[in-house]
Amino acid sequence: MSTLEIRDLQVAVEDKEILRGVNLTVKSGETHAIMGPNGSGKSTLAYAVAGHPKYTITGGQVLLDGVDLLELSVDERARAGLFLAMQYPVEVPGVSVSNFLRSAVTSVRGEAPKLREFAKDLKAGMDALSIDASFAQRNLNEGFSGGEKKRHEILQLELLKPKIAVLDETDSGLDVDALRVVSEGINRFRASGETGVLLITHYTRILRYVKPDHVHVFAGGRIVEEGGPELADKLEAEGYEQYTKASA
Amino acid sequence: MGLNEKPLSTLHEKASYDLADFEVPTGREEAWRFTPLSRLKGLHNGKAQVSGQVITQAFTPAGVSAEWVGRDDARVGKAYVPADRISAQAYNGFEKALVVTVPKEAVPDGHIGIELRGGGTDGVTYGHIVINVEPMAEAVVVIEHQGSAVYADNVEFVVGDGATLKVVSLQEWDDDAVHVSHHHAQLGKDATFRSFVATLGGDLVRLSPSVSYTAPGGDADLAGVYFVDAGQHLEHRLLVDHSQPHCRSNVDYRGALQGQDAHAVWIGDVIIRVEAEGTDTYELNRNLILTDGARADSVPNLEILTGEVAGAGHASASGRLDDEHIFYLQARGIPFDEARRLVIRGFLGQLIERIEIEEIRERVLGAVEAELAR
Incomplete structure (x- = not known):
């Protein structure tokens, strides 16, 4: 049982205030969707929680099972059980996918996985996400299509088995087939009931595949409305306009 | 032998076997401005004592010959004419040249190894190596530099028509070594040349790989990596002289630098002459500067004298x-x-x-x- 607790989080980028007091609690077994218009600060929330150096925390706390993540380095946060699936995974030349994944798994588990076991897990994970076997030898994210990048993020999610996963617009740029494959991966990850998911999205489409328990509307750097899955349907019908007006 | 004037561009001023044709550099010359002359231990001014501290050994697979010859041997200095003071000094200073020959159409089993081991920095050593790959032959050469030395040499790679030569040159010198070297490849018709340079050791290494073509169809790839630590000066000066039509060249050098006064220099010169139509060339240098106090100088020069190129480009990037x-x-x-x-x-x-x-x-x-x- 794990809990991610975001308390009154305030974040700035180069002296510009982006997040203005975000409060949100995600527990194992729960899936929370954060929805909001572009520029509302949804991605800032994801990157600030993960510890990207571009973002300055100006107030608040982020606790994972009582440990303040904001006191930890980026890699320590990941090892504590936080995972961020990125919207734009960066290309890293010369670092192969298999080498990267082995390093990541070794770091998170605290010991190197047995080579045969790892190869088996990797193959199973790739098969489940319809990722071609040749992928493992390619350079990290280099020349990957948008869909391949997102599948690869979910592959990492399944291999690293974090306590809490933050998925930043994992659905953007995916065609329906890829969306289905990626959603199935997220659902496998949630199936144990021991993990929490914070799903950040602009569109309701992915919520038809990954059913949220809670929906939060993000606007102007804070949560402006909360509800159950029905709130997503309302957004689908009415759009974000009322919220953008209110926060402007 | 007098001054061998070529109708050259601004990049490459003269070539001569005669030491007297080259002034002792002062450090103000374009070709020397990055090199710390005071650390050359006399290699550039002829004042150093010749000690012969570098032992050179060749290991050849069956069918390949290696011989030590005098400077009057017709194969010595045939492909390359010294282009600067230290190169001329080395040319006039060596005692015996190593000539390795891969006969026509031969494809030896295994690579040719050339090991140079320095025994100390007292006095200087001059060397000369010729690798002759005859038409349609294929060879791989690994040149290793180790130990401690003050050493200058010229290495000639003669790649015959349709032949392929792959060279790896490792500069794994001890911390106090000084090494100034010219590696020149002369490519015949449809010849293929692959050069890989790894420079990791030494106090000062200045390596100048160059390529010339005697007929169309030549294809050269020059790659290099270097890792510069505190106080090291590692300099690579490339020159590809496209004087024949329809030849290709690609240069890709990458380095990492860390520590106080780690200094990398990369000069990439490519000339495409009027007659070199259909040339395809690209040169790239990238430096990763890992700490404060390290410096990378990277200067690509592309001089195009014809309007008919297939491709020509260069890029240089140094950053964190x-x-x-x-x-x-x-x-x-x-x-x-x-x-x-x-x-x-x-x-x-x-x-x-x-x-x-x-x-x-x-x-x-x-x-x-x-x-x-x-």
Whole structure:
């Protein structure tokens, strides 16, 4: 049982205030969707929680099972059980996918996985996400299509088995087939009931595949409305306009 | 032998076997302005005592000959004419030249090894090596430099019509070594040349790989990696002279620098002459500056004298590690030091992967790892 607790989080980028007091609690077994218009600060929330150096925390706390993540380095946060699936995974030349994944798994588990076991897990994970076997030898994210990048993020999610996963617009740029494959991966990850998911999205489409328990509307750097899955349907019908007006 | 004037561009001023044709450099010349002359231990001014501290050994597979010959041997100095003071000094200073011959159409089993081992920095040593790959033959040469020395040499690669030569040159000198070297490849019709340079050791290394073509169809790839530590000066000066139509060249040099006064210099000159129509060339240099106090000078020069090229370009970039790369790896739990190591290893490894001999490839990767662990 794990809990991610975001308390009154305030974040700035180069002296510009982006997040203005975000409060949100995600527990194992729960899936929370954060929805909001572009520029509302949804991605800032994801990157600030993960510890990207571009973002300055100006107030608040982020606790994972009582440990303040904001006191930890980026890699320590990941090892504590936080995972961020990125919207734009960066290309890293010369670092192969298999080498990267082995390093990541070794770091998170605290010991190197047995080579045969790892190869088996990797193959199973790739098969489940319809990722071609040749992928493992390619350079990290280099020349990957948008869909391949997102599948690869979910592959990492399944291999690293974090306590809490933050998925930043994992659905953007995916065609329906890829969306289905990626959603199935997220659902496998949630199936144990021991993990929490914070799903950040602009569109309701992915919520038809990954059913949220809670929906939060993000606007102007804070949560402006909360509800159950029905709130997503309302957004689908009415759009974000009322919220953008209110926060402007 | 008088001054051998070529109708040259501004890049390359003269070529001569005669030492008297070259002034002692002062450091103000374009060709010498980056090199700390005071650390050359007399290589440039002829004042150093010749001591013969460098032992050169050749290991050849069956069918390949290696011989030591005098300077009057017709094969010596045929492909390359010294282009600067130290090169001329070396040319006039060596006692015996090593000539390796891969006969016509031969494809030897295994590579040719040339090992140079320095025994100290008292006095200087001059050397000369000729690698002759006759038409349609294929050969791989590994040149290794180790130990401690003050050494200057000229290496001629003569790649015959339709022949292929792959060379790996490792500069793994001790910390006090000084090495100034010219590696010149002369490509015949449809000849293929692959050069891989790894410079890791030495106090001062100045290596000048150059390529010329005697007929159309020549194809040259010049790759290099260097890792510069505190106080080291590692300089690579490339020159590809496209004087024949329909030849190709590609230059890709990458380096990492760390520590106070780590200094890398990369000069990439490419000339495409009027007659070299259909030339395809690209040159690239990238430097990763890992700490404060390190400096990379990177100067690509592309001089195009014809309007009919197939492709010509160059790029140079020197910068710090990319924060986004490090963030991505760290976000997957990989600690900073290891993330940094993975990224740097990846950056240099992309080139190192080109080395075909596994043993050598692993050795260069291992040497880079050792540098990163410092």
